[in-house]
Amino acid sequence: xxxxxxxxxxxxxxxxxxxxxxxxxxxxxxxxxxxxxxxxxxxxxxxxxxxxxxxxxxxxxxxxxxxxxxxxxxxxxxxxxxxxxxxxxxxxxxxxxxxxxxxxxxxxxxxxxxxxxxxxxxxxxxxxxxxxxxxxxxxxxxxxxxxxxxxxxxxxxxxxxxxxxxxxxxxxxxxxxxxxxxxxxxxxxxxxxxxxxxxxxxxxxx
Numbered sequence: 001x002x003x004x005x006x007x008x009x010x011x012x013x014x015x016x017x018x019x020x021x022x023x024x025x026x027x028x029x030x031x032x033x034x035x036x037x038x039x040x041x042x043x044x045x046x047x048x049x050x051x052x053x054x055x056x057x058x059x060x061x062x063x064x065x066x067x068x069x070x071x072x073x074x075x076x077x078x079x080x081x082x083x084x085x086x087x088x089x090x091x092x093x094x095x096x097x098x099x100x101x102x103x104x105x106x107x108x109x110x111x112x113x114x115x116x117x118x119x120x121x122x123x124x125x126x127x128x129x130x131x132x133x134x135x136x137x138x139x140x141x142x143x144x145x146x147x148x149x150x151x152x153x154x155x156x157x158x159x160x161x162x163x164x165x166x167x168x169x170x171x172x173x174x175x176x177x178x179x180x181x182x183x184x185x186x187x188x189x190x191x192x193x194x195x196x197x198x199x200x201x202x203x204x205x206x
Contacts, residue, residue, distance in 0.1 A: 008045035011035040017045045059088050064134035068124035069181075069189035071141065072116020073197035079103070081113060083120035084196035086189050089131045096123055097200035108159055116197060117142040118163045125170045135175035141190060146178035 007024035009015050012034045014027045021038075028034035039045040059067060066089035074081045082099035100119075102109035109115070121138060128136040138145065147153035148160050149167035170176065181190045 005038045005040065006042050006045040007036060007038050008048045009034070009036040010049055015049070017042060017049065058091055058093055061088060061091075064132065065089070066128040066131070066133040066136040067139065068128065068136060069139045069193040070117065070120035070124050070145070071190065071193035071197045072113045072118070072120055073194070073201060074113035074116065075201045078201055079109070080201050081109065081111075081116045082197045082200040083116040083123065084193045084200060085120050085124045085127065086193050086196070087124055087127050087131075089128060089133055092131075094127060094131070095196065096127060097196045098123075099200045107157075111157070111159065114142060114144060115159065117145060118159065120193075120197070121145050122163065122166055125167065125174075125176065129170065129174055133174055135177070137177040137179055139179050139181050139187075139190060141181050143180065146180065149176075150178075 005021075007018040007021060009018065009024060009027050012027040012031045018024045018027070024036055024038075028036050037045075037048055039048065061067065066087060068088070069086040070084065072081060072083045079102040080099045081102075082097065084097040085095070087094040087096070098119075100108065100115075105115070111118075117140065121140065124138060125136060140146070144153060144160070148155045148164040149171070151164075155161040155164045167176065181187050
């Protein structure tokens, strides 16, 4: 007999926990950007709905070590760009996201989602340092995150210069390692950071 499954719908026609795929499917099929997952226990499904993080979801890190997944997004229609960070440190998962509008930052607006990517990287390093990190690994999907502070690309714009200087300054205080992740290839936390950045657009609670 097949193992019992519970289907949690976080975003759909109706949200909640369903006992069958047929019920779940009826509430997600045809719904834009539906979010749902199946679990082997009702508690896991409930944790997913309420944003709780299972211990097994947190990487096993050494003291002083942090890893962060970052991403940025952009909406021409909303005239906003956003940024998101998923940081793991001290057996915790810390989520941070936010957005800026074009009127407040007209120069950054010209950079579109790249501005969000850079802001996310700076926030990740800042959060890691505030939580006592001695080293951080940044997982990113935009090459400039690494290329500008390491000098492999010449920073020509004012904000890319500011970004490079900030990261170089922080690299004297903690070890920063860069790891490029191919975008939209199924990497769990890269995808999660991407969704957080998109959700942060026009979200004043982010």
